[in-house]
Amino acid sequence: MNILEDFDENLHELNLSGPDNSNASLVAKKKKRKKKKKCSTSTSIDPLPFDGVETILGYEFSEPRLLEEALTHPSSNQCVNYDRLEFIGDAVINWLMAKKLFLSYPELREDQLTPLRSANVSNEKFARISVEHELYSYLRFSNESFKEQIEVFKEHISSNHCNSLIKIPKFLADILESLIGAVFMDSNCSLDTVQEVFMKLLEPLIGPEELQIHPKTELKEFCEKKGLPIVNYNEDYWEQKHIINAIFDNCVVGAGYGSNKEIAQNKAAKAALENIKQIYLNP
Structure with a gap:
């Protein structure tokens, strides 16, 4: 193929005409080739680990590509990731x-059901x-x-719920949500x-009696109930850490x-609540 034939092919691919568009077509073609090269990274599934996920879920995918997509974080630079x-x-x-x-709690109002749902589909629960x-x-x-991040999170949840006292690695929660999406699409x-x-x-589900109140909310409600002054917060910053009093x-x-x-702030509220309770509940 000579130069003119190659040039005509470029124009045909880009639906352009005329000599003024030659540079644009060549640049576009290079970008197109570059993009294809970037996405040529292998995305084949390793049967061993992905079979393990199917065992955990008790579900066999008819379209394994969905399982692969569900377990691909955006940072992996693959052509597809789990975002969708x-x-x-x-x-x-x-x-x-x-x-x-x-259906389980017909006696609860909307304002009682909403926090209950939030607790059962929270990032913390999914990450756990x-x-x-x-x-x-x-x-x-x-x-x-x-x-x-995984090791830090595992250490903090070994005993109790985080209750907003540590940062939840969002990608841990994302894994479960993306797998839910994959099963949904795979099952028509x-x-x-x-x-x-x-x-x-997700079992056991968090019921009304197990629902934990946010530390700041619990502190505020306790002070209001006892007729105590409102707790305020001041902030400082040291060695890339926020310090709240x-x-x-x-x-x-x-x-x-x-x-x-x-x-x-949540840690400060939790500590404040414990100290105030000692003073006013155990004088």
Whole structure:
């Protein structure tokens, strides 16, 4: 093929005509080739680890590509990742949980059902499930900090619920939501199949009696009930950590620090509540 024939082919591919577009067509073609090269990274499934996920779920995929997609983090630089499946999985599990709680607790009002649903589909709960079943070990990612985040999270949840006191690695929760989305799509959008596969992983569900109140909310409600002054918070920053002091009646009654302001404030509120309770419940 000579230069003119190659040039004509470029124009035909880009639906362009005329000599003024030659540079644009060549640049576009190079970009196109470059893009194809980037996406040529192998995305074949390793049968051993992915079979393990199917065993955990008790579900065999008819389209294995969906399972592969569900376990591919955006940082892996693959052509596809779990973002879209996470999106649909989040919507599906919220609907199924709303239905489950609505039928299980006919006596509860909407304002009681909403926090109950939130607790049962929270990032913390989903991340815990991913750790419990070691789903994270099947995830493809390129972010080296994930390994440390996983270990820190595992250490903190070994005894109690985090209750907003530590930062939840969102990607751990994303894994479960993307798998929910993958099963939903693989089963021809069968809500019954998703419920059968995932509700057993979510057991035991958090009921009204197990629902934990946010530390700041619990502190505020306690002070209001006892007719006590409102607790205020001041903030400092040291060595890339947020430091929050809880101020009650002009005294520091609790302090907390963390990687972000919310976590530090929750820790301060929890400490303040414990100290105030000691004073007013055990005089």
